[in-house]
Each structure stands twice: as structure tokens, then as C-alpha cells.
Amino acid sequence: MRKYFAEFFGTFMLVFLGTGTVIFANSGHSPIGFLGIGLSFGLAITIMACTVGAISGGNFNPAVSLAMMINKRLAIKEGIFYVISQFIGAVVASAVISIFITAMKLPSNQFGQTDFNILSAPQAFLFEIIITFLFVFVILMVTSSKYGNPILAPIAIGLVLAFLIIMALNLTGGSLNPARSFGPAIFAGGKALSHYWVYFFGPFIGAVLAAWVAKLMGSEE
Numbered sequence: 755m756r757k758y759f760a761e762f763f764g765t766f767m768l769v770f771l772g773t774g775t776v777i778f779a780n781s782g783h784s785p786i787g788f789l790g791i792g793l794s795f796g797l798a799i800t801i802m803a804c805t806v807g808a809i810s811g812g813n814f815n816p817a818v819s820l821a822m823m824i825n826k827r828l829a830i831k832e833g834i835f836y837v838i839s840q841f842i843g844a845v846v847a848s849a850v851i852s853i854f855i856t857a858m859k860l861p862s863n864q865f866g867q868t869d870f871n872i873l874s875a876p877q878a879f880l881f882e883i884i885i886t887f888l889f890v891f892v893i894l895m896v897t898s899s900k901y902g903n904p905i906l907a908p909i910a911i912g913l914v915l916a917f918l919i920i921m922a923l924n925l926t927g928g929s930l931n932p933a934r935s936f937g938p939a940i941f942a943g944g945k946a947l948s949h950y951w952v953y954f955f956g957p958f959i960g961a962v963l964a965a966w967v968a969k970l971m972g973s974e975e
Contacts, residue, residue, distance in 0.1 A: 758839040760806035764814035765843030769937050771798040773866025788920050796916025803908035815931040816840050817961035821890045824965040825974050844937030865938035867946035868927030878926045879952045885918045886930045886960030894968035900975050929953040
């Protein structure tokens with residue numbers, strides 16, 4: 755059970771800090787900007803990887819858990835419970851945030867949700883595949899028993915997530931994580947919910963490709 759609670763808390767922190775920054779810190783007279791948003795997600799991952807990563811492995815992302823299952827680092831049954839814990843963590847984080855959105859009288863449909871306005875749906879879908887592939891590939895290689903670096907892994911993973919999100923914010927919002935997009939989408943509704951398929955299937959496909967390429971590069975040797 756500790757592993758599942760670790761995945762719950764890690765995903766909760768990711769969504770709570772990341773989307774909370776989008777909602778509360780990126781408005782008003784001094785918006786925090788793209789750099790601040792990217793770093794909030796990246797640092798949340800780094801912090802929680804250092805905090806509970808030794809318990810569960812620090813996936814905090816269903817796409818990452820799928821890649822771990824494919825490469826046999828995570829048992830399928832355990833991985834399924836990881837994914838359930840991650841989705842619950844994201845939903846609870848958005849539910850908590852909704853309390854303060856109401857208290858601050860902010861728009862009731864703004865939950866830091868991911869969406870795309872410039873790209874078409876197929877373009878957004880492809881983009882999420884690409885950025886999730888890059889993210890998961892880095893994770894698999896930096897945590898590899900042969901090529902990885904356990905000391906620097908949390909920092910590398912947090913940094914790559916931060917910069918991928920910064921680059922992606924104007925295009926798809928930079929999800930790379932089906933759970934991260936699900937929590938805000940079910941509270942925001944509208945386009946975020948109708949477009950959720952992009953943020954569900956895209957990251958999973960990217961993760962499958964990353965698992966295959968990482969294995970090809972020797973990550974599982």
C-alpha cells in the first residue's frame with residue numbers, strides 16, 4: 755500500500771503545485787510566466803522523487819508506469835494500481851484547488867487544464883506523442899541500471915519536464931501525463947474534457963515508443 759500512497763501523493767503534488775501555479779501565481783499584477791510554470795511542474799517532480807521515489811520508484815504519471823510495465827521494471831498488476839493511484843491523486847488535487855478558486859472568486863472553468871487553440875487536433879496529438887516520448891525516454895535511460903545515474907536522476911527528470919512544458923505551453927499546454935490532464939479536465943469541462951482524448955492516447959503512445967527505443971539503446975541490459 756505504501757507504493758500506491760507514494761504514487762498518489764506524488765501525482766497530487768505535481769497537479770497541486772503545477773496547476774496551482776497556473777491558476778494562482780500566473781494572474782494579477784505580476785504573472786509568473788512560462789518559466790515559472792515549467793519550473794513548478796519540474797520541481798514538483800524532483801521534490802517528490804526525492805521524497806517518496808525510494809518507495810514506489812516515483813512514476814507519478816500513467817505513461818511512465820506503462821513504459822515501466824512494458825520494459826518489465828514494474829509488474830502489470832502493480833502498475834495498474836499505480837495508474838489508479840495517479841488518477842485519484844490528480845482528481846483530489848483539482849478538487850482541493852476548486853475550493854480556493856471559489857474562495858478567490860476566480861473563473862470556475864479555469865483549472866490549469868491543458869488544451870490547444872493554435873494546432874489542429876491531429877497536430878496536438880502528434881505533439882503530445884513526441885514530447886512524452888522524449889520525457890519517458892530520458893526517464894528510462896537516466897534510471898537504467900546500466901547507464902543511469904541514481905543521484906542525478908531526479909534533477910534530470912525534473913529539468914527535462916520543465917523545459918518540455920515551457921516549450922509546449924503555447925501549443926498543447928504540455929501535458930505528457932494523462933492523469934495531470936484528467937483532474938483539471940473533469941472540473942473545467944468544456945473543450946478540456948472533449949479534447950482529453952489527445953492527452954490520454956498521445957502520452958501513452960509516446961511512452962510505448964520510448965520504452966521500445968530505450969530498450970533498443972540498452973536501458974534494460
